[in-house]
Amino acid sequence: xxxxxxxxxxxxxxxxxxxxxxxxxxxxxxxxxxxxxxxxxxxxxxxxxxxxxxxxxxxxxxxxxxxxxxxxxxxxxxx
Amino acid sequence: xxxxxxxxxxxxxxxxxxxxxxxxxxxxxxxxxxxxxxxxxxxxxxxxxxxxxxxxxxxxxxxxxxxxxxxxxxxxxxxxxxxxxxxxxxxxxxxxxxxxxxxxxxxxxxxxxxxxxxxxxxxxxxxxxxxxxxxxxxxxxxxxxxxxxxxxxxxxxxxxxxxxxxxx
Numbered sequence: 001x002x003x004x005x006x007x008x009x010x011x012x013x014x015x016x017x018x019x020x021x022x023x024x025x026x027x028x029x030x031x032x033x034x035x036x037x038x039x040x041x042x043x044x045x046x047x048x049x050x051x052x053x054x055x056x057x058x059x060x061x062x063x064x065x066x067x068x069x070x071x072x073x074x075x076x077x078x079x
Numbered sequence: 080x081x082x083x084x085x086x087x088x089x090x091x092x093x094x095x096x097x098x099x100x101x102x103x104x105x106x107x108x109x110x111x112x113x114x115x116x117x118x119x120x121x122x123x124x125x126x127x128x129x130x131x132x133x134x135x136x137x138x139x140x141x142x143x144x145x146x147x148x149x150x151x152x153x154x155x156x157x158x159x160x161x162x163x164x165x166x167x168x169x170x171x172x173x174x175x176x177x178x179x180x181x182x183x184x185x186x187x188x189x190x191x192x193x194x195x196x197x198x199x200x201x202x203x204x205x206x207x208x209x210x211x212x213x214x215x216x217x218x219x220x221x222x223x224x225x226x227x228x229x230x231x232x233x234x235x236x237x238x239x240x241x242x243x244x245x246x247x
Contacts, residue, residue: 007221016205016220042224049227052234053200056181058106063092064114066085 009042094201102140184233192226
């Protein structure tokens with residue numbers, strides 16, 4: 001197996017790699033220091049990107065009553 | 080009210096607001112649009128409510144951006160005085176500056192990379208992102224890797240520029 005590309009590493013970190021590919025990747029990682037190092041780098045990048053994106057978010061407020069509850073929402077809803 | 084929409088509403092509302100916020104950059108407007116999307120879902124009763132909501136929300140945000148751009152053009156024509164600068168507490172300035180930098184960094188991404196990243200952040204799976212963006216499922220990892228790298232690089236470059244401006 002040649003070195004693992006970054007897309008596969010991100011899919012692995014995202015928990016989105018199909019089980020067969022995941023098993024093959026983990027077997028490769030056990031033997032390949034370069035890919036382990038790349039995985040560490042990509043993990044750090046992924047965390048950093050999540051933190052950057054997470055720093056621009058609206059204040060979390062509880063969801064208002066479901067729109068179907070017209071009586072709770074008031075007559076100006078469909079403005 | 081069908082149970083599934085109520086369930087989706089409870090589970091998806093904050094993620095949909097967050098997704099919209101990063102497109103319209105106005106928290107109140109993002110909430111209004113999210114509510115409107117859910118109201119439309121009640122009328123249309125789509126099969127895949129969650130996926131449908133994000134498609135509708137993305138379209139509404141696009142319309143909103145076009146409308147805002149039109150209004151801005153009109154205002155520029157009408158107004159000759161510069162925008163009023165409101166004073167805010169230090170933490171608000173920081174939050175505002177940070178948001179501006181994230182927004183500028185997101186603008187550096189291609190529309191497709193940005194969409195994939197925002198959908199992932201909203202809690203969508205690779206299958207859902209593929210269905211939404213038309214990308215092959217196998218390409219999502221590469222797309223997200225590129226989007227994350229570009230976001231971080233652009234954000235850091237913005238920070239550096241900000242420091243230069245502050246020093247200069």
